[in-house]
């Protein structure tokens with residue numbers, strides 16, 4: 001019984017991990033598609049903006065309103081791109097450089113693209129640890145009458161998959 005429970009627990013942990021990794025990869029792919037789409041839209045927006053400015057100056061076209069619209073659109077798209085890049089970096093375990101906005105490995109103290117100092121990483125693995133603790137506590141409560149010793153052993157090696 002103790003051994004079976006332990007195996008089942010390990011299997012569940014492995015399955016959870018697989019689901020999480022698969023979801024992360026799917027999310028990454030989705031974000032990459034979104035990033036590409038937004039980039040295309042932004043390039044088109046700047047093209048239109050450039051043409052509107054050109055006409056405005058060269059041909060004295062009354063384009064202020066159109067130009068303002070394109071500027072607002074470009075701002076909106078830039079913001080969306082920024083948010084998407086941050087999301088992607090978070091999924092990949094990377095950080096975003098506060099200066100140039102590029103993905104930087106989270107272990108790098110400086111951005112390898114522009115040399116800016118990377119912000120200190122906040123203690124991040126808290127969330128998952130908390131979730132695991134809660135799960136384990138529940139398990140302990142369930143089986144507390146029969147398998148107390150086994151469960152305490154489990155608690156000691158409660159790493160996500162590293163066995």
Ligand SMILES: [Zn+2]
Pocket residue numbers: 097098099100101102111112113114115116
């Ligand atoms: Zn940088």
